[in-house]
Amino acid sequence: MKKYQLGEFEEIVMLTVGVLYGEAYGVSIKKEIESRLKRGVSVGALQTALRRLEDKGYLKSHEGEATEERAGRPKNISHYGLRKKAMEYTKNTRDELWRAIPKVALDVKFS
Amino acid sequence: MKMKHTPQLPLRFFRWFCHPKLRDSIEGDLMELYEERKAKSGKLKADLKFIFDVLLLFRPGIIKPTEGYQTLNTYGMYKNYFKISLRNLIKNKTFAFINVSSLAVGLAACVVIYLFVSDERSFDTFHSKSKNIYRLDEVQKFTGTNEQKVALSMPGMAPAMKRDFPEVKSYVRFWLRGKQLITKDDTKQLIENVMVADSTFLMCLIFH
Numbered sequence: 001m002k003k004y005q006l007g008e009f010e011e012i013v014m015l016t017v018g019v020l021y022g023e024a025y026g027v028s029i030k031k032e033i034e035s036r037l038k039r040g041v042s043v044g045a046l047q048t049a050l051r052r053l054e055d056k057g058y059l060k061s062h063e064g065e066a067t068e069e070r071a072g073r074p075k076n077i078s079h080y081g082l083r084k085k086a087m088e089y090t091k092n093t094r095d096e097l098w099r100a101i102p103k104v105a106l107d108v109k110f111s
Numbered sequence: 112m113k114m115k116h117t118p119q120l121p122l123r124f125f126r127w128f129c130h131p132k133l134r135d136s137i138e139g140d141l142m143e144l145y146e147e148r149k150a151k152s153g154k155l156k157a158d159l160k161f162i163f164d165v166l167l168l169f170r171p172g173i174i175k176p177t178e179g180y181q182t183l184n185t186y187g188m189y190k191n192y193f194k195i196s197l198r199n200l201i202k203n204k205t206f207a208f209i210n211v212s213s214l215a216v217g218l219a220a221c222v223v224i225y226l227f228v229s230d231e232r233s234f235d236t237f238h239s240k241s242k243n244i245y246r247l248d249e250v251q252k253f254t255g256t257n258e259q260k261v262a263l264s265m266p267g268m269a270p271a272m273k274r275d276f277p278e279v280k281s282y283v284r285f286w287l288r289g290k291q292l293i294t295k296d297d298t299k300q301l302i303e304n305v306m307v308a309d310s311t312f313l314m315c316l317i318f319h
Contacts, residue, residue: 026140043144044167047137051172066139069146073139 025075
């Protein structure tokens with residue numbers, strides 16, 4: 001099912017947008033990923049991922065409030081688009097694969 | 112709007128290459144981050160990270176398209192017009208039927224009227240004086256009968272009209288006599304369609 005393909009980073013962004021329900025915009029998504037996953041996220045990478053997800057229809061965005069620390073620039077708040085199925089599909093395929101692994105394979109000890 | 116003291120050159124660079132739809136919101140993100148970093152680890156580090164972020168933002172998804180980001184034609188508008196009108200037609204079927212059918216009837220009537228008028232006006236225009244040639248018709252009314260319009264007139268009318276109306280320059284009368292036996296010297300000949308006309312015939316009706 002090619003149409004529900006999500007990249008690894010895209011998947012993380014999608015999940016984080018869900019975590020930050022209603023509060024997901026550039027900086028907050030970046031911080032959330034950085035604090036939860038302990039990995040650096042550049043503004044550029046994040047913004048391209050967001051645009052790509054919007055183009056695919058998985059995410060939508062609306063203009064949020066403009067605060068003092070943003071010098072009056074509006075927030076671009078992301079929320080789920082119509083195709084949430086993409087995430088469910090990704091999770092289901094992962095779960096299926098996990099279940100398909102025989103227990104022995106996970107128990108292998110390298111000595 | 113208060114401007115933050117971010118490095119101006121990278122900011123200007125960013126504003127130049129960024130897609131206008133994303134520009135303000137990303138710029139806000141950058142400034143928010145810049146202020147935080149400045150408070151946390153000093154101006155120099157914040158400046159460097161700001162420059163680094165701007166450079167990392169310089170990538171296809173963010174850069175504005177070279178051919179322009181605004182659509183330069185109005186096809187979308189017309190597409191929308193057609194879509195809306197179709198939806199309205201489908202929604203109000205009765206009124207759509209009334210409107211469309213009456214428009215069709217009206218247009219058909221127009222075409223018929225045009226054809227009729229142009230046919231009437233094209234009638235016998237090959238005469239060079241066709242604009243000034245009139246046919247005298249008659250409205251007959253006798254006691255005991257209904258009024259009737261006939262496309263013929265009485266022989267005495269033409270000279271009388273020429274006498275009474277100065278506008279009438281000349282007249283021609285026709286008289287269809289049908290099959291006639293013509294005698295000339297010794298020969299007799301039966302001619303199918305005989306028409307009697309005034310001597311002014313060729314003067315009035317100049318054929319070209």
